[in-house]
Amino acid sequence: MNKFVELPLVEPLYRTYHHGLITACLKTNPSIRNWFLSNTLILTCNRKFLSGYTSPQIRIENYSLNNPLFETTWIPMQFLNGYINRVIRNAIDAGYYVYFSGVDDYYVDGKSWYKERHFSHDGAICGYNQSDKTYCIYAYDSNWLYQKFWTPQKSFNKGRKAMFKKGVYGHLCAIKPRQDKVEFSVETALKGIADYLDSNLVKYPENGEGDVRGIVVHEYIAKYVEKMFDGSIPYERMDRRVFRLIWEHKKVMLERISNIEKILNLSDEISSKYKSLVTEADTIRMLYASHHMKRRDSVLPIIKKKLLSLMDKEKELLTLLLDEAGKGV
Numbered sequence: 221m222n223k224f225v226e227l228p229l230v231e232p233l234y235r236t237y238h239h240g241l242i243t244a245c246l247k248t249n250p251s252i253r254n255w256f257l258s259n260t261l262i263l264t265c266n267r268k269f270l271s272g273y274t275s276p277q278i279r280i281e282n283y284s285l286n287n288p289l290f291e292t293t294w295i296p297m298q299f300l301n302g303y304i305n306r307v308i309r310n311a312i313d314a315g316y317y318v319y320f321s322g323v324d325d326y327y328v329d330g331k332s333w334y335k336e337r338h339f340s341h342d343g344a345i346c347g348y349n350q351s352d353k354t355y356c357i358y359a360y361d362s363n364w365l366y367q368k369f370w371t372p373q374k375s376f377n378k379g380r381k382a383m384f385k386k387g388v389y390g391h392l393c394a395i396k397p398r399q400d401k402v403e404f405s406v407e408t409a410l411k412g413i414a415d416y417l418d419s420n421l422v423k424y425p426e427n428g429e430g431d432v433r434g435i436v437v438h439e440y441i442a443k444y445v446e447k448m449f450d451g452s453i454p455y456e457r458m459d460r461r462v463f464r465l466i467w468e469h470k471k472v473m474l475e476r477i478s479n480i481e482k483i484l485n486l487s488d489e490i491s492s493k494y495k496s497l498v499t500e501a502d503t504i505r506m507l508y509a510s511h512h513m514k515r516r517d518s519v520l521p522i523i524k525k526k527l528l529s530l531m532d533k534e535k536e537l538l539t540l541l542l543d544e545a546g547k548g549v
Contacts, residue, residue, distance in 0.1 A: 226347030298389035322390015
């Protein structure tokens with residue numbers, strides 16, 4: 221029986237949420253990154269924040285653990301009785317990363333809400349050490365950095381059992397990349413970009429139902445910032461993750477554009493100009509983060525203005541890319 225195992229991690233495409241694991245576990249098959257570059261580019265959010273909810277729940281469509289390019293086995297913890305830790309080690313020994321849900325952060329030493337707030341949360345386990353009875357966790361730590369850290373197995377189990385007592389039974393998901401060779405698909409990426417641009421307030425009005433998709437999400441996030449400014453969304457309830465995901469979306473879009481230009485033998489004019497959008501998105505992210513650290517309502521109108529300008533510039537460049545790609549195909 222192994223005493224120590226730590227599975228390797230790589231930089232994920234998106235690390236705003238714990239589903240970052242899906243591209244952080246690609247060490248054994250980095251080509252799967254091409255699938256995500258081709259297929260994960262649609263921003264989504266909800267409209268519930270317009271009527272009382274405090275988060276726009278911004279996401280990237282198709283970026284989830286449910287993907288046919290991975291071997292996945294979902295296991296409800298409710299039925300594992302005393303074998304949960306053995307199952308986790310068995311999975312890691314076989315090269316599987318273990319995603320978990322339904323564990324109270326309050327008890328997990330080093331995790332985001334440790335000793336601060338009771339919160340049923342998720343994360344991943346990518347290693348264990350039986351000598352000191354610890355797990356290598358990949359999740360947001362107590363400094364709100366998404367990275368790996370070691371925590372006592374007993375604290376993980378305490379968080380799990382605390383949720384059990386409340387009738388909340390989480391899951392384990394053993395996940396490992398398959399070995400299929402995946403190529404970047406220009407056609408799929410271009411169709412996705414066209415779909416992303418086919419989005420406005422007429423198609424997704426404020427009084428509509430369901431999620432909002434595409435570039436218009438920026439306008440909805442601007443409305444979210446407005447509601448923070450007028451106080452209808454309390455400062456204490458602001459979603460700190462919103463602008464990190466927008467920045468990551470621009471970083472990944474830049475990589476996607478560069479791939480399209482190279483494969484179609486286009487000039488790098490569009491990707492060169494798009495780099496400034498990545499920089500601007502990072503500036504907006506940092507302004508928002510500074511407001512979270514120390515309240516400055518005066519920065520919110522600046523964030524809104526910069527965000528809407530970013531959207532307009534992106535629309536212009538992506539429309540040009542579609543035109544140029546059409547000539548190059």
